[in-house]
Ligand SMILES: Cc1cc2nc3c(=O)[nH]c(=O)nc-3n(C[C@H](O)[C@H](O)[C@H](O)COP(=O)(O)OP(=O)(O)OC[C@H]3O[C@@H](n4cnc5c(N)ncnc54)[C@H](O)[C@@H]3O)c2cc1C
Ligand code: SF4
């Protein structure tokens with residue numbers, strides 16, 4: 001199998017191939033890598049319920065072809081982390097080898113449980129506040145001008161997530177916490193470019209964190225240059241925005257305007273302004289899984305500098321998968337200067353078990369018709385005692 005296709009052969013693939021092989025075939029996550037990479041600005045994107053997918057803005061050749069592509073433009077396929085051999089391509093670029101068959105959660109240097117030592121950063125964070133602490137640290141040490149991250153629209157009561165730019169520690173904290181609907185944070189690149197900001201950290205779910213290395217290895221050009229740090233969020237799915245009205249309100253009477261925090265720990269957890277706490281079975285939420293997540297094989301954000309999650313025994317810590325030398329350098333310096341506390345994650349058996357299990361389960365979603373790399377080494381699901389396969393989660 002060719003692992004460095006873009007480097008070794010002439011890359012001629014354009015929107016036509018992207019549309020056929022990724023968008024129409026159901027592999028598209030909505031990460032918006034192609035949108036920000038298009039030098040002709042002919043790829044549109046609607047950041048709304050039922051969309052979160054790219055589409056062509058010019059109709060001279062129909063929605064499935066591109067006039068610029070016919071003339072040789074290939075930027076969109078060079079930026080797409082679901083096009084053809086994306087996993088080995090990004091692996092080779094970042095780690096110099098493809099993952100071993102048993103490396104279900106990708107390649108890494110260390111596994112740590114971390115928490116921010118600043119009480120406010122910790123408190124505002126979803127888990128240990130590590131992501132917020134790292135962004136603030138990168139700003140204070142003049143590594144980055146801003147971070148591409150996610151905010152809530154307006155006063156937050158709509159729970160509508162939107163991509164945005166955090167330029168100051170206060171803005172980092174305003175964007176802290178997790179929302180479980182989609183936010184294509186890469187789209188905030190436009191705002192960064194307009195403001196002349198060139199040194200950026202990307203925070204994004206697994207699908208988005210493969211965008212920078214794919215752009216670099218396939219030579220997408222200057223669009224890939226501002227990504228200096230890549231912080232991944234472990235992720236098995238996002239939900240349609242409609243889940244608020246159609247499930248949380250309709251069945252449980254929970255108004256989104258009254259919600260203060262949500263989390264997913266085996267169940268969907270919701271905290272309300274009146275102090276009440278509610279748990280909703282994830283099976284009930286299943287039908288609101290966003291379309292773009294249904295074939296996603298990457299739980300562990302395997303191409304980030306550091307991937308972060310909340311699957312430890314203790315919610316007050318962020319599980320950090322430190323993957324690249326750059327991620328390791330920043331992590332070591334943050335620990336050394338006391339910005340974060342850290343302990344080996346191997347001490348948390350639950351976190352270790354879930355990291356491997358959830359990574360394996362996500363890989364099983366990748367279709368057999370697509371490039372085979374993401375499912376290499378993935379064991380079949382264990383049969384239940386009655387001999388049937390367990391239901392997909
Ligand atoms: C949709 C989603 C699904 C996730 N699923 C899992 C999971 O299954 N298992 C697991 O262990 N961890 C999951 N995580 C990661 C977890 O919720 C925490 O984000 C992670 O542990 C970091 O915690 P923290 O306290 O260090 O981060 P914080 O300091 O709270 O920073 C979180 C960062 O995430 C950004 N963010 C929040 N919501 C979104 C969004 N919808 N889209 C893009 N960026 C966003 C924020 O803007 C902020 O920059 C998920 C996160 C998201 C957003
Ligand atoms: S996966 Fe991302 S880059 Fe690929 S087509 Fe979809 S939105 Fe574009």
Ligand code: SF4
Nearest residue numbers: 207235236237293296
């Ligand atoms: S499951 Fe998460 S990482 Fe995968 S496509 Fe959905 S949002 Fe992206």
